[in-house]
Structures are given as structure tokens and as C-alpha cells.
Amino acid sequence: MPAKMVALFTKPEDVEAFENHYNEVHAPLVKKMPNLDRLEVTRFIGAPVGEPRYYLMAEMYFKDKATMFASAGSEEGMACGKDAFIMSNKTVHMMFATVE
Amino acid sequence: MPAKMVALFTKPEDVEAFENHYNEVHAPLVKKMPNLDRLEVTRFIGAPVGEPRYYLMAEMYFKDKATMFASAGSEEGMACGKDAFIMSNKTVHMMFATVE
Numbered sequence: 001m002p003a004k005m006v007a008l009f010t011k012p013e014d015v016e017a018f019e020n021h022y023n024e025v026h027a028p029l030v031k032k033m034p035n036l037d038r039l040e041v042t043r044f045i046g047a048p049v050g051e052p053r054y055y056l057m058a059e060m061y062f063k064d065k066a067t068m069f070a071s072a073g074s075e076e077g078m079a080c081g082k083d084a085f086i087m088s089n090k091t092v093h094m095m096f097a098t099v100e
Numbered sequence: 101m102p103a104k105m106v107a108l109f110t111k112p113e114d115v116e117a118f119e120n121h122y123n124e125v126h127a128p129l130v131k132k133m134p135n136l137d138r139l140e141v142t143r144f145i146g147a148p149v150g151e152p153r154y155y156l157m158a159e160m161y162f163k164d165k166a167t168m169f170a171s172a173g174s175e176e177g178m179a180c181g182k183d184a185f186i187m188s189n190k191t192v193h194m195m196f197a198t199v200e
Binding site for chain 2: 004006008040041042043044045046047048049052053054057065072081093094095096097098099100
């Protein structure tokens with residue numbers, strides 16, 4: 001069963017600075033994660049009720065759970081997590097998941 | 101640019117009842133949404149820090165924003181949203197998004 005890490009970012013105070021950091025620094029770090037199959041970047045544009053709770057979601061796909069956990073724990077994975085934490089002013093919420 | 105609706109469900113009190121409803125009632129309703137390209141169902145199994153904030157995420161993919169909004173506003177889309185609302189005891193968080 002495929003697996004993915006999901007990172008949820010709330011709307012940053014400075015959207016432009018966040019976007020620049022995401023595209024120029026963070027995404028290249030993500031793409032260095034060992035055995036990453038695919039990165040999908042989602043930007044929330046609205047909600048049927050109220051406002052969207054998040055601004056951006058990054059989904060990092062792996063072939064299975066074991067590969068995901070190994071990649072997250074690697075030097076490259078840790079660098080990536082650290083950068084997400086800094087970039088989001090410590091508000092990023094990261095989760096591990098299985099995908100159907 | 102592809103688009104998707106994202107539904108985030110927190111952990112239900114009765115996981116088994118939720119799973120049964122999701123699989124037997126809700127997923128078939130989702131699959132009736134007009135012009136739905138794909139449904140991806142994610143189950144969160146952990147988090148690098150603390151506990152995962154959500155239990156399940158449903159992602160409904162469409163070819164573009166206009167198709168997504170039309171589908172969400174259709175009779176089938178409204179039935180689907182209503183069922184998600186009931187199934188989650190009004191806690192589901194739904195968002196519209198673009199996908200890169």
C-alpha cells in the first residue's frame with residue numbers, strides 16, 4: 001500500500017516570502033528525500049463553509065510505509081522537516097499516512 | 101491546472117461505525133459526483149511530533165476549478181457534502197484547492 005507524508009501549512013503572515021522560500025529553498029530540499037516517488041503541492045482557494053483552515057498542503061508519496069519512515073528519518077528528511085518548521089514559524093502540522 | 105476538494109475528518113468516537121458508513125454509504129455517493137476524475141482516501145497513522153490532527157482525508161480530483169465548483173454545486177455534490185456533515189457529527193472541514 002502506498003504511503004505519504006502530509007504537511008499542512010496555515011496562511012503565512014507574509015505570503016510572498018513564504019512562497020519564495022517554499023519554491024526556492026523548501027521544494028528542492030523535499031526533492032532530495034531518498035526514494036521519494038512524487039511531491040504534490042496543493043493551494044487552498046476556498047471552502048464551502050467559512051474559510052479554508054490551511055493555505056498550502058505538501059504531500060510526499062512513497063511506495064510503502066517502511067520507505068516513508070526511512071526517508072523521513074534520513075539526514076535529508078530531517079533537514080526538510082527542520083526547514084518546514086522554521087519556514088512556518090513552528091506552525092506546520094506533519095502526519096504520516098497510508099493511501100488507498 | 102487540476103483542482104481538488106479536500107475533506108478532513110478528525111478521529112471519530114466510533115471508528116468502526118465511521119469506517120462502515122464511509123465505505124458503504126459515503127464513498128459510493130462521492131463516486132457519483134459529476135466529472136470526478138479520481139477519489140484518493142488517506143488514513144493518518146502517526147505524526148513526527150505529537151498526534152495526527154486528523155483521522156481520514158478524502159481528496160476528490162477534477163480537471164480544473166470550474167469543473168470542481170460545478171460538481172460540488174450539483175445535486176450529487178450537495179448530497180455528498182450533507183452526508184459528510186452528518187457522518188462526521190458536523191466536524192468535517194472541507195476545502196477547495198488547486199493542485200500542482
